[in-house]
Amino acid sequence: MTTTLTPVLSASWDADHSWSLSSYEATGGYRGLRKALTMEPADLIAMVKESGLRGRGGAGFPAGMKWSFLPAPDGGPRYLVVNADESEPGTCKDIPLIMASPQSLIEGMVITSFAIGCHHAFVYIRGEVLHATRRLQLAVAQAYEAGFLGKNILGTGFDLEITVHVGAGAYICGEETALLDSLEGLRGQPRLKPPFPAVAGLYARPTVVNNVETIASVPGIVRGGASWFAAMGTERSQGHGLFSLSGHVERPGQYEAPLGITLRELLEMAGGVRKGHQLKFWTPGGSSTPIFTAEHLDVPLDYESVGKAGSMLGTRALQIFDETVSVVRAVTRWLEFYKHESCGKCTPCREGTYWLVAVLKRLEAGEGQPGDLEVLADTSDNILGRAFCPLGDGAVSPVQSGLKYFREEFEAGLHTPADVLFPPEKSSLFDYTPRSSAQLAGVH
Amino acid sequence: MGTEPVGRTLGQTHATGYDDATRERLVADAAAIIARYPRQQSALLPLLHLVQSEDGYVSPRGITFAAETLGLTTAEVSAVATFYTQYKRHPNGTYTVGVCTTALCAVMGGDAIWEELVEHLGIGNDETTADGAITLERVECNAACDYAPVVMVNWEFFDNQTPTSAARLADDLRAGRPVTPTRGADTVVTFKDMSRVLAGFPDGRADEGGAAGPATLAGLRVAHEHGWAAAPFGDEAHDGAEGTAGKVAK
Numbered sequence: 001m002t003t004t005l006t007p008v009l010s011a012s013w014d015a016d017h018s019w020s021l022s023s024y025e026a027t028g029g030y031r032g033l034r035k036a037l038t039m040e041p042a043d044l045i046a047m048v049k050e051s052g053l054r055g056r057g058g059a060g061f062p063a064g065m066k067w068s069f070l071p072a073p074d075g076g077p078r079y080l081v082v083n084a085d086e087s088e089p090g091t092c093k094d095i096p097l098i099m100a101s102p103q104s105l106i107e108g109m110v111i112t113s114f115a116i117g118c119h120h121a122f123v124y125i126r127g128e129v130l131h132a133t134r135r136l137q138l139a140v141a142q143a144y145e146a147g148f149l150g151k152n153i154l155g156t157g158f159d160l161e162i163t164v165h166v167g168a169g170a171y172i173c174g175e176e177t178a179l180l181d182s183l184e185g186l187r188g189q190p191r192l193k194p195p196f197p198a199v200a201g202l203y204a205r206p207t208v209v210n211n212v213e214t215i216a217s218v219p220g221i222v223r224g225g226a227s228w229f230a231a232m233g234t235e236r237s238q239g240h241g242l243f244s245l246s247g248h249v250e251r252p253g254q255y256e257a258p259l260g261i262t263l264r265e266l267l268e269m270a271g272g273v274r275k276g277h278q279l280k281f282w283t284p285g286g287s288s289t290p291i292f293t294a295e296h297l298d299v300p301l302d303y304e305s306v307g308k309a310g311s312m313l314g315t316r317a318l319q320i321f322d323e324t325v326s327v328v329r330a331v332t333r334w335l336e337f338y339k340h341e342s343c344g345k346c347t348p349c350r351e352g353t354y355w356l357v358a359v360l361k362r363l364e365a366g367e368g369q370p371g372d373l374e375v376l377a378d379t380s381d382n383i384l385g386r387a388f389c390p391l392g393d394g395a396v397s398p399v400q401s402g403l404k405y406f407r408e409e410f411e412a413g414l415h416t417p418a419d420v421l422f423p424p425e426k427s428s429l430f431d432y433t434p435r436s437s438a439q440l441a442g443v444h
Numbered sequence: 445m446g447t448e449p450v451g452r453t454l455g456q457t458h459a460t461g462y463d464d465a466t467r468e469r470l471v472a473d474a475a476a477i478i479a480r481y482p483r484q485q486s487a488l489l490p491l492l493h494l495v496q497s498e499d500g501y502v503s504p505r506g507i508t509f510a511a512e513t514l515g516l517t518t519a520e521v522s523a524v525a526t527f528y529t530q531y532k533r534h535p536n537g538t539y540t541v542g543v544c545t546t547a548l549c550a551v552m553g554g555d556a557i558w559e560e561l562v563e564h565l566g567i568g569n570d571e572t573t574a575d576g577a578i579t580l581e582r583v584e585c586n587a588a589c590d591y592a593p594v595v596m597v598n599w600e601f602f603d604n605q606t607p608t609s610a611a612r613l614a615d616d617l618r619a620g621r622p623v624t625p626t627r628g629a630d631t632v633v634t635f636k637d638m639s640r641v642l643a644g645f646p647d648g649r650a651d652e653g654g655a656a657g658p659a660t661l662a663g664l665r666v667a668h669e670h671g672w673a674a675a676p677f678g679d680e681a682h683d684g685a686e687g688t689a690g691k692v693a694k
């Protein structure tokens with residue numbers, strides 16, 4: 001049987017004023033919280049563990065297990081910090097969720113806070129999404145007014161405050177320890193782990209950091225039960241997840257499906273690759289996950305299968321590129337992103353991304369030098385596993401996988417510009433005449 | 445922008461302090477920000493947004509104000525301010541126009557939009573038009589890939605742009621005509637007004653605009669067409685507030 005979509009988080013997004021508390025409650029919102037508040041916190045953690053919910057922010061760590069790593073209460077504060085930094089190229093699920101259904105996140109936060117014994121929770125939202133920020137601020141205000149936040153929530157004696165914290169433009173602040181430093185008012189640079197945030201997180205106190213979608217999935221688990229959630233997906237990658245299709249696809253967008261669905265199935269639902277074109281390469285989980293090609297159309301999009309096929313499920317950010325696109329151009333642009341976003345703390349990433357970009361740019365311009373491909377491979381090897389945080393590792397994914405599947409395009413960069421081999425106007429959604437080669441298009 | 449300096453003018457001077465009334469207002473706002481956090485240094489990022497809401501950039505007097513407020517040195521504040529791309533070191537235009545040129549948007553047309561705007565406005569990255577209306581920026585992935593190519597104006601979404609639509613948008617902004625984001629408030633607010641929201645002071649516009657664009661709802665539409673749904677939670681029967689019949693996907 002082919003897989004069908006399972007809208008849970010997205011089920012109410014088309015409702016009138018879906019972001020309002022009244023609309024959310026009309027579609028069953030806050031039933032999860034009412035039930036959760038009658039349960040023992042330890043039972044809630046056990047339930048989330050049993051459901052198989054894994055972090056939806058990229059790494060896929062089991063959420064319930066993370067919560068259970070918090071040390072026993074010592075009377076001091078414990079924190080929940082929701083990661084709404086969403087900046088991984090291709091990833092575009094959390095911000096639409098916050099725009100359309102911010103209350104699902106708030107409800108999940110109250111339940112999670114109750115489960116882990118937290119009385120002050122934070123949402124760290126990236127600074128470049130004004131309207132999503134407004135919706136989040138409104139949602140928090142409405143939840144306070146209705147007694148879902150504040151003192152003595154729903155008469156249970158449980159207190160919770162939520163602070164919306166707005167970032168200021170830095171991809172690295174999505175990395176959980178950089179996020180915590182940023183939330184403490186510092187430059188957003190990663191911390192050495194261990195200690196993990198569960199032990200010494202915000203203000204060196206026990207802290208749970210979870211992704212928006214992870215936390216928004218919690219109310220449904222409480223309502224439906226662990227087995228309701230686990231009935232979706234595969235044996236080790238359970239539940240529903242938002243799959244974000246973008247690029248050369250007829251109907252890009254958010255498709256909420258059980259983990260384990262394939263790109264072939266999703267493309268069929270989305271009207272296929274751009275009319276008259278064929279799939280060339282794609283990312284399964286954002287730009288930090290090694291690219292796939294048409295040979296991977298039937299890889300089940302679950303953590304294990306994608307890993308076995310040589311990539312990572314990441315954030316299920318499926319960026320689709322057709323045969324008109326130069327791999328060298330795409331990889332160069334991704335590396336410019338990593339170079340720009342490298343926090344500069346460690347040498348392999350700070351210097352390595354600089355050199356990768358330098359070499360990639362001359363290959364893109366058709367001015368590559370003999371040995372450049374080896375330099376790319378060497379530099380990547382010197383970053384991978386040696387960088388201080390996973391940003392560096394992620395940066396080499398496009399380079400290594402690009403070389404693996406499309407080496408000849410990089411070789412062509414020794415003599416022919418990418419925009420001669422792959423005229424950019426063939427890839428764009430509209431007709432235009434390029435004014436300059438892509439290489440000259442701007443500053444990074 | 446009034447009499448404020450607009451560009452990176454040689455010999456440009458920066459005001460060195462706030463007048464009493466402004467200062468009093470900022471002190472009250474700063475206190476409200478600090479109250480949101482268990483420790484006061486956490487207030488630094490929102491305080492810098494607050495400074496931008498007053499001065500249109502992270503001004504020297506704003507840095508001093510933030511430092512004094514939080515008991516930090518100005519060097520400590522500057523170190524933080526320069527780490528984040530949204531904190532501007534020069535007076536920003538009334539509108540930041542950001543063209544996404546990360547790989548996917550670039551390929552889908554973002555590069556063409558960028559070239560068009562550079563030529564149309566006669567300025568480059570992180571530069572401001574002489575009238576102070578627009579600061580042009582290349583921006584990185586803005587979590588709207590399913591609407592590529594994307595342009596952001598003061599961090600509101602302008603989805604599925606073309607060179608023509610982007611040039612028209614720029615013209616409207618420079619002419620002072622109101623512009624409406626694809627997914628956002630009814631009109632785009634100024635850089636300063638936006639910064640105030642980012643500092644955590646809502647502007648009452650959250651209810652404007654729709655919940656979701658077509659791409660956000662693409663999967664839900666397909667599910668409706670086929671009658672697909674997740675299994676019911678099992679608690680619906682209590683009051684019949686909803687009926688999620690449909691087949692279980694597995």
Ligand SMILES: Cc1cc2nc3c(=O)[nH]c(=O)nc-3n(C[C@H](O)[C@H](O)[C@H](O)COP(=O)(O)O)c2cc1C
Binds near residue numbers: 061
């Ligand atoms: C460079 C970098 C950027 C990241 N960006 C995000 C992000 O924007 N949102 C997110 O939830 N996780 C992001 N992560 C993952 C977080 O470090 C962390 O694993 C996650 O927030 C944990 O939540 P989860 O277990 O619910 O997925 C990023 C990691 C790295 C290394």
Ligand code: SF4
Binds near residue numbers: 341342390
């Ligand atoms: S890998 Fe890059 S982003 Fe991570 S700590 Fe090193 S320099 Fe910073």
